[in-house]
Amino acid sequence: MIFGHGFAGAKESTIVGNTRQEWDGTNGKTESDGKNFTRCFPTAIVTGRCKDKVYNFVRLAELYYVGSHGMDIKGPTTTSKYKKMSELDVVHDSKAEPILCQPANDFLPLIDEVYQQLVEKTKSTPGALVENNKFCLSVHFRCVDEKKWSELACQVKSVLKEYPKLQLTQGIKVLEICPTIKWDKGKALELLLESLGEF
Numbered sequence: 729m730i731f732g733h734g735f736a737g738a739k740e741s742t743i744v745g746n747t748r749q750e751w752d753g754t755n756g757k758t759e760s761d762g763k764n765f766t767r768c769f770p771t772a773i774v775t776g777r778c779k780d781k782v783y784n785f786v787r788l789a790e791l792y793y794v795g796s797h798g799m800d801i802k803g804p805t806t807t808s809k810y811k812k813m814s815e816l817d818v819v820h821d822s823k824a825e826p827i828l829c830q831p832a833n834d835f836l837p838l839i840d841e842v843y844q845q846l847v848e849k850t851k852s853t854p855g856a857l858v859e860n861n862k863f864c865l866s867v868h869f870r871c872v873d874e875k876k877w878s879e880l881a882c883q884v885k886s887v888l889k890e891y892p893k894l895q896l897t898q899g900i901k902v903l904e905i906c907p908t909i910k911w912d913k914g915k916a917l918e919l920l921l922e923s924l925g926e927f
């Protein structure tokens with residue numbers, strides 16, 4: 729999801745698209761179009777993927793990146809025309825990144841531990857892929873034989889029964905494992921909009 733604050737003259741912040749609107753040059757939008765857009769309107773990418781992975785896809789320092797289903801929010805690494813990062817409630821991490829909010833920080837060791845266990849537990853299921861999205865995990869079954877889907881789900885559940893602080897949901901051919909905190913992409917968007925305020 730991509731939103732632009734004040735897009736097309738709207739007074740309120742407006743959600744203008746989703747990740748299908750890629751600036752990869754394949755649908756007429758170039759990197760320079762993306763830069764021009766983000767110079768005019770503070771823009772964020774909101775995704776379930778790992779923030780750093782999405783940054784590597786897009787490579788626009790001007791954007792806000794919201795990864796891990798809203799649990800990892802980073803501001804632009806260039807100064808915005810509207811608000812300098814120093815005016816927002818920002819801390820910098822060890823890589824000097826302007827981190828706005830990481831509400832599931834305490835879960836990091838748990839997520840890494842469960843990632844290892846899921847890799848081990850699911851390695852007997854051909855095609856299963858466990859992805860570490862930093863504050864959440866995904867077990868992809870797109871490449872798993874349909875006859876093995878329930879076996880894979882049992883493997884995942886058998887790991888998670890030891891971790892009541894994590895919850896399991898299902899996406900498109902993917903099982904998602906997230907901390908049970910009252911936070912999601914919507915809450916992340918609200919926080920960003922409040923932080924940016926009027927401009």
Ligand SMILES: O=P(O)(O)OC[C@H]1O[C@H](O[C@H]2O[C@H](CO)[C@@H](O)[C@H](O)[C@H]2O)[C@H](O)[C@@H](O)[C@@H]1O
Pocket residue numbers: 747774775776777859861865866868870899900901902904
């Ligand atoms: O950005 P979102 O819409 O929140 O999606 C989050 C997931 O994105 C990735 O999965 C998606 O693409 C996969 C192919 O690259 C596809 O197999 C899957 O069905 C899609 O959901 C990512 O791999 C997942 O870890 C994210 O949870």
